[in-house]
Amino acid sequence: MKTLFHSPLSNDLQKFLLFKHSLGYRYARPEFTLLEFDRFVQKYAARHQKWRLDQAIVTWLGSKPKRKAVSVSADAAVLRQFCCYLRRRPACPLVTEPLWPQLRHESAFTPYVLSEGDIKQLLELAKTLTRPSFRAPLYRALILLLYCTGLRFGEALQLRLDDVNTRAGVLFVQMFKGKARWVPFHRSLGREMDKYLIAREVFTATFARPDDRLFVGINRETLPVGTAAATLRKLFQKAGLKPMQGRVGPRAYDIRHTFAVHRLSRWYRKGVDLHARLPWLSAYMGHDDILGTETYLTATPELLELAGNRLRNRYLKPPTGEDCES
Numbered sequence: 001m002k003t004l005f006h007s008p009l010s011n012d013l014q015k016f017l018l019f020k021h022s023l024g025y026r027y028a029r030p031e032f033t034l035l036e037f038d039r040f041v042q043k044y045a046a047r048h049q050k051w052r053l054d055q056a057i058v059t060w061l062g063s064k065p066k067r068k069a070v071s072v073s074a075d076a077a078v079l080r081q082f083c084c085y086l087r088r089r090p091a092c093p094l095v096t097e098p099l100w101p102q103l104r105h106e107s108a109f110t111p112y113v114l115s116e117g118d119i120k121q122l123l124e125l126a127k128t129l130t131r132p133s134f135r136a137p138l139y140r141a142l143i144l145l146l147y148c149t150g151l152r153f154g155e156a157l158q159l160r161l162d163d164v165n166t167r168a169g170v171l172f173v174q175m176f177k178g179k180a181r182w183v184p185f186h187r188s189l190g191r192e193m194d195k196y197l198i199a200r201e202v203f204t205a206t207f208a209r210p211d212d213r214l215f216v217g218i219n220r221e222t223l224p225v226g227t228a229a230a231t232l233r234k235l236f237q238k239a240g241l242k243p244m245q246g247r248v249g250p251r252a253y254d255i256r257h258t259f260a261v262h263r264l265s266r267w268y269r270k271g272v273d274l275h276a277r278l279p280w281l282s283a284y285m286g287h288d289d290i291l292g293t294e295t296y297l298t299a300t301p302e303l304l305e306l307a308g309n310r311l312r313n314r315y316l317k318p319p320t321g322e323d324c325e326s
Contacts (some may be wrong), residue, residue, distance in 0.1 A: 005034070007041035016085045024175065030078040037079065054098040076100055111257040112250035119147055119258070121239045129231070132218070134203040139231060141196035142215055143255070148189045150259030150285050153252045157223055162210035166190040173286065181286050228252065260285065260293065
């Protein structure tokens with residue numbers, strides 16, 4: 001593994017990252033945190049000859065006053081795990097941890113649940129992406145895949161050609177957040193993906209290998225997360241769902257929220273046993289248990305109305321003739 005760190009903690013940070021990877025974690029976002037902390041420690045150690053780890057951690061966490069509390073909390077969690085790793089190593093010198101700040105560890109962002117009309121509008125607007133012309137089928141396929149399967153945004157962009165079987169109607173999600181899974185989908189989505197694959201073949205004009213990315217951008221090899229998110233953001237803005245500035249309105253990830261809520265709404269309409277079906281939804285979305293799925297089950301007005309109707313039909317039925325006689 002290439003050496004990523006260069007501070008006095010470089011050896012420990014490198015071994016800690018290797019340890020996390022050995023457990024099956026991608027650890028991508030925490031890796032950025034460790035790299036940033038490593039760069040800070042380089043400068044901090046140069047200025048303070050008798051520096052201490054706990055003081056360096058507190059100084060670094062407090063060096064970004066404009067960051068959201070949940071972001072600082074996420075960085076603190078990574079460093080807390082690093083300190084725990086140091087303490088548990090054999091023959092390790094005493095590690096003094098800082099007094100960890102009590103910060104919000106959950107985002108207060110309210111998910112935006114799109115309607116079916118919103119999804120159709122986004123698909124229409126995707127047709128206007130004409131430079132290059134391949135962008136139109138690319139983002140149509142991406143939006144449909146996200147909406148019909150509820151994949152995480154990152155999962156969709158990491159799919160490879162060999163992961164998608166349109167004939168069998170199933171795709172394979174590689175190891176993501178420590179868990180891989182098969183995801184079946186409807187044949188109508190399979191037909192849409194077949195159309196996209198034809199457009200992709202024409203655009204790339206190269207021999208497709210099984211491990212090539214499914215979604216590709218201008219470089220014909222990958223579709224960067226930033227590029228895809230920026231394009232979807234512009235589509236949300238053109239649809240009038242998101243202002244030109246600010247963090248309000250839907251994000252690309254909200255399509256996953258939309259999938260979960262719409263699936264639950266359809267089950268309500270069909271009168272199925274939700275307690276029996278929620279584990280299905282949890283496994284389909286790649287969660288370890290239904291607690292992870294609860295985050296996506298936003299109570300929309302439609303969902304509340306469906307739940308209320310079911311409650312009335314089950315417990316508030318008008319009395320029958322037999323009830324009156326008894």
